[in-house]
Amino acid sequence: MYAALANPVLKESEGALAGMARILDRPPVTMSDGLRGDTLLTGRWQHGPVHDTLAALPTHVIVAHHGGDGDMALRASGGINIRARSRVGTMVIIPRGQDGRWDIAGQSDVSHVYLTHNRLASTVEELTNGRDFDLLHRVAFEDPTVVNLVTMLSNEAASGERSSRLFVEQAIDLLCTQLVRGHSTFGALADPAARRGGLADWQVKRVVTYMRSRMEEEIGLDELAALVHLSRFHFCTAFKKATGRNPHETLTMMRIARAKEMLADPDMPVTEIGLCVGYQTPSSFAASFRKTVGMSPSEFRRRL
Template identity: 50%
Template sequence: MKPPSHLKRSRDHAGDAVRDVDAAGAPREIGRILDRPPALANEALRGGARLTRRWCHGELHADLPGMPGHVVMGYYGAAQDCSWRQGGSRKASRTRPGSITLIPEGHDGRWDVEGPIEVSHVYLSNDRLLAATEVLAKGRPIELVGRICFDDPSASRVLEMLSIEAEQGDAASSLFAEQAVDLLCLQLVRAHSSLGAAPAAPRKGLADWQVKRVTTYMRDFLDRELGLDELAGLVDLSRHHFCTAFRLATGQTPHEWLVALRMTRARQLLASHDLPVTSVALAVGYQTPSAFASSFRKATGVTPTAFRAAL
């Protein structure tokens, strides 16, 4: 296992511009172990930073070698169990909106992710990270801390904005993305580094096994209406206490969680051109194609028909 290295800054011959580096290494390694490679934006940003659009990939059970640069991941939609083994240590959590995963440069490990999940990535070089945080670091060496599905609403929101800008590809979008990447770097250093690593917040709300029981039940009955009393009964809580505890544990309401599961399943079914859109709608709990199309478009930005056509 390669130990995390101190980050060093390098400059070009003019002495005042961050040197671009080959950004293909990390996305290539990650793409090698996924069923769908990272959906990279066309252009690299300053310092070799690369963005991805939001995309879905299936479950993952593989070893990932240490990579050049740092990888930051944001999550969308339905949650999945996730674990990262490195040496004799193991970290486990659950992918969920509002959380991030951070793989520092050189950190290898074994990944087990139940799928499918919807994600976006940002790939950062050491140069870009330190250039963006020079005032904060004041010349001190920095080591990033490995995180897995760690609650960080600030970094998660920046990742979401960057995933949107990755879809655009125009000059204004690139300028916005450059500033947002600097903001992400600042948050990583102040909350996830040797200069100021934030402690993990204590878990609140439902226990992991309770969230898993409710989630499994939702998946088993996506094709019908599910009431709050019915879901709360699975964990022996009143509907009021269930809603509060569920939101504390996942960051989403039970309804938002259920819709995310429905949309994930809908994407899978739409990938098969054998099923009419009406049948897909019924399979994920929508009685009319119009209600399904409205919900799907709100979640993905496109209609079910347009999503299928783009596959």
């Protein structure tokens, strides 16, 4: 039956489990044994805030977030710097062999899958034709397919039913396929837009969503490039090929569009609107608005 592991030989997944336990106030408890490829599953459980460095793990860790909204930040090697707000239905991917500093606010209600690379690669060998790949970091990322699969796996693991073993193994295979298609170096290269030198659709969505959610803050190119694991130079080139605008132009258009909406409220000061959409001074807001719209914010408001 499904039960917590008690194997004296430390396997890859158990090593990853121990690594996670070192930075969490409550260590995850696995509810599965004997799964193909030494895959480990947890039921749904909770842990508190995290402000620590996670050492490189020997397996991939896939996390489904079930509750406890809060800010998350990852600073990892290779210039990766990702900030996001966790919400119900988002997920996290911690790729094997990559360390990083994690800062997670508040209580988190989660379930985990510990997935060895051998299990992942063998499951999708037909898809990748044996080509090497790795998973990408994801922080509070929206992928309902991954989240639903991890949630189903955690429910089955907690049930303790031996008859659910076949279902679990097949669901893990589906999870592996979705991870490689949407969250791996192979998936990024397989996308037609990426092959043409642009960004894949998921990459554009990730960057645009990040811009929109942090419009009031200063957002640097390095920060955006890290979201899709590209250098600053290649990110700017690929973003423009995919969207027709460079990142700065896109962010400006978002800010001005939001400012137009806010200018419809006559009680909201123009200077406050500028700050709300990311401009540090009234003059910079006015100059950007005039350049984009052809008139000052005040004149635009008078014409409404």
